[in-house]
Amino acid sequence: MATEYGREYGQEYGRGRRAGGGHRMPAALRAPVEGRTWRELGYVLLGLPVSLVLFTWTVTMVVVGAGLLVTFLGIPVLAAALAGCRGFAVLERARARALLGLDVAGPEPLRLRKPGAAAWMGAVLKSGTSWRNALYALVQLPWAVFTFSVAVTFWTLGWALLTYPLWFWAFPAYAGQGGLQLYGDEHHRIYLDNPFEITVTALVGLVFTLVTPWLVRALTTVDGLLVRGLLGPSPLSARVVELESDRGTVVDTAAADLRRIERDLHDGAQARLVGLAMDLGLAKEKLREDPQAAARMVEEAHGEVKTALQELRDLARGIHPAVLTDRGLDAALSSVASRCTVPVTVDVELPARPAQAIEGIAYFTVSELLQNISKHSRARTASVDVWRADDRLMVQVTDDGVGGAGLAGGSGLAGLAARLDAVDGVLVIDSPAGGPTRVIAELPWRP
Known part of the structure; x- marks a missing residue:
């Protein structure tokens, strides 16, 4: 997979260069007058x-x-x-x-x-x-x-x-x-x-x-x-500046994640648990006067408990899914693909598991890209491919939707690119109008 991707990308790049820089006169003849x-x-x-x-x-x-x-x-x-x-x-x-x-x-x-x-x-x-x-x-x-x-x-x-x-x-x-x-x-x-x-x-x-x-x-x-x-700037000083910038991005991302978790807990599970406590209190008061009404209220509270538990599971999965820790990227990506509204094929070919941090970033990258496909792409099919190329972890997500995805306009892809850049990763987007869309994420391989 890695060799095929490199060959295809290089051919497209070469065609773009020839198409944009064509001249009728050979370069050797026009050089003296350029x-x-x-x-x-x-x-x-x-x-x-x-x-x-x-x-x-x-x-x-x-x-x-x-x-x-x-x-x-x-x-x-x-x-x-x-x-x-x-x-x-x-x-x-x-x-x-x-x-x-x-x-x-x-x-x-x-x-x-x-x-x-x-x-x-x-x-x-x-x-x-x-x-x-x-x-x-x-x-x-x-x-x-x-x-x-x-x-x-x-x-x-x-x-x-x-x-x-x-x-x-x-x-x-x-x-x-x-x-x-x-x-x-x-x-x-x-x-x-x-x-x-x-x-x-x-x-x-x-x-x-x-x-x-x-x-x-x-x-x-x-x-x-x-x-x-x-x-120019020395490589060491440039690296220091880059790391300082990446550290700021990581801190901002962590703060945003904490705010999201707090908001989800406050607006979701916490609100349901407060309502559940009130419903159980009313059921307790009506238990002697109207046992049937109290039973109905307890049954409704039981349903609220199930909903709250599901929201907590979803929240925990959003922080770090247990299946990723236990079984690795293949199983975790298959799980997130099964929840996508578009049929998704997953192909993971890794000789070993990368570092947990890199594995987590790859998982959340695919998760966010599949959410974008569900919401915006109007695609019929999608695919996820993961492989190792030298010292890089390659993640490719494609779909046959309407295309037009990009980093402009403060999109979620821009935030995703910033997260990848914080760990020396790269996000490449190829999404012409009318589709298809191909998004490639490169992450450093850290065992």
């Missing part, structure tokens, strides 16, 4: 002066600050140097965004424990982002010199040779020689001056012209890696 190529060239050309300024600032300020560490002025100078590097990093991210289309998020802000200049300097000096920005300044200059030299040389050579048939006449007219000199010594010289040589020269220039955009693109790819790695 706007992207000229923007990348502009990035390389601007890189040299920008890196010179950044390198000069960083080296000068860091060396001066290090030399002044024996006095009280060293720390402020070093803090100013790193603050300047952080400012240059903002400009570099903007340049990469404008010319390379590379959207790199800014790093986490400085965390000041208390206001004041001393706290700010300490935060700047302790920040790993500041030192990574300074490292970028030192690495970028030699790389910028290399990329500038390669790009200018190849572009100039390519276009000069390609357009040679248009301007070779300038050599005999103004330089007093037959054309572009290929070889020369004391005895003889070789000029590119006959039609065959001029044509070959133009063809060589065409090759250089066609190859150069891809060479520049490869060079700017390395630039992109430098910007992402040294000017």
Whole structure:
């Protein structure tokens, strides 16, 4: 099942990419005149002066600050140097965004424990982002010199040779020689001056012209890696921010579940039990006066007890079903599928049981999706498939309903996606208008 899903999803993705990016002219021929190529060239050309300024600032300020560490002025100078590097990093991210289309998020802000200049300097000096920005300044200059030299040389050579048939006449007219000199010594010289040589020269220039955009693109790819790695948020800090966000989602979800349980108990079982106590009290009073009426009231109270017990069972099942704990996902999903208003087929292929938390999330995910199918899909059939793919637990729910499901508009699916994201899960929805609908949930496999 996992292999089939991956193949099908990849084919659909590939078709979408080809359909959206089709061009009549091959990419190799249109590359020299594309706007992207000229923007990348502009990035390389601007890189040299920008890196010179950044390198000069960083080296000068860091060396001066290090030399002044024996006095009280060293720390402020070093803090100013790193603050300047952080400012240059903002400009570099903007340049990469404008010319390379590379959207790199800014790093986490400085965390000041208390206001004041001393706290700010300490935060700047302790920040790993500041030192990574300074490292970028030192690495970028030699790389910028290399990329500038390669790009200018190849572009100039390519276009000069390609357009040679248009301007070779300038050599005999103004330089007093037959054309572009290929070889020369004391005895003889070789000029590119006959039609065959001029044509070959133009063809060589065409090759250089066609190859150069891809060479520049490869060079700017390395630039992109430098910007992402040294000017963007560090993986550790990004993970910390993500975990903080996920923790907030988990807390909000738990609070919402507690409010739901409290509301269900207050409006459901508690109200019935209060009514049951009142009915039994009235039956007790009428027991001697009218035994038949009291018997009818006791019988009605017995029915209320059954209803209250069923509501409590449903509530307990909503918190964590016993069948899931005892028998696992296969039996639990078969149970929830049997209560769906649409015929549902369940196929669970797992080599072992995942962690209880992951198992519970998978159960409630399927439960909510089947409730949506019952309420909104107008489907005739549905299916639930669960399998393991490497280190992921895959859950797929499909139906042949009217489609149109999505995350917009504050739907329940948006809340479900947030719950999955809190445990590094992913929710993928494919629901075109008219159906069918396919929802895939990926969860980390934790034994």
